[in-house]
Amino acid sequence: MLTVALPKGRIAEQTLELFEKAFGEKIVFEDRKLILETKEFKFLLVKNQDVASYVLHQAADIGVAGLDILEEREYDLVKLLDLGFGRCKISVGMKNEDSLDLNAPQITIATKLVNITKRHFAKKAMAVKVIKLNGSIELAPLVGLSDAIVDIVETGTTMKQNGLKVVEDIMDSSAHLIANQNSLIAKKGEILALYEKINAIIND
Ligand code: PRP
DSSP: OEEEEEEOSTTHHHHHHHHHHHHTSOOOOOTTOOEEEOSSEEEEEEOGGGHHHHHHTTSSSEEEEEHHHHHHHOOSOEEEEEOOOSOEEEEEEEETTOOOOTTOSOEEEEESOHHHHHHHHHHTTOOEEEEEOSSOTTHHHHTTSOSEEEEEESSSHHHHHTTEEEEEEEEEEOEEEEEOHHHHHHTHHHHHHHHHHHHHHHTO
16 A cells, blocks of 8 residues: 655646546545545645655655755655656746845845755855745845745746846756655555556656
8 A cells, every 4th residue: 555645735736637547536535634545545635845754754655746845855755757747947036126246245035945045055155144934935025024035936927026037047846756765665566556657647
């Protein structure tokens, strides 16, 4: 029996659709229930950002998580497959009238993605002060909380509507199928069978 952590949030719908196709059955969590058991699988309904934690600690054998979160956490997980949806970029944004001052003694960045931000600016040898926020990141530069932001850009609409622009792209992200390292050994056959099915669907 495989335990599968499915994300709520922005990649939830496409993930469910993919798994329904792979398993040939509807995956419907009853009312407020967070566990759904079928003959072969146990599905867990998990907040987007928490899927990697469930898989890391083997509370789930496999799961679906955005590459942004995997890069942010740097967990020892196996990335099995790029699922190709949930595509977005992680970018640096600033007010339209501002630009990155490479010589500034320090710049303040608001973000959810603290580690990605620190690594990116360390590579450029720029000193940054990072303010961790949990959402509505685009607000920070508008009210003087930060000089810039590092955030997910999908359509670019949120930045545009708030008078911000992308000054630099850091990485591309998309949803990935991930597995726990021990599960991959203990349940190799089951995980590979699932991998094959999903791989066939996304390459269809
Ligand atoms: C993300 C991100 C941006 C927005 C980008 O936020 O933080 O705010 O989506 O999408 P766009 O380029 O298509 O406008 P999310 O909706 O996940 O909510 P949050 O503010 O809670 O992070």
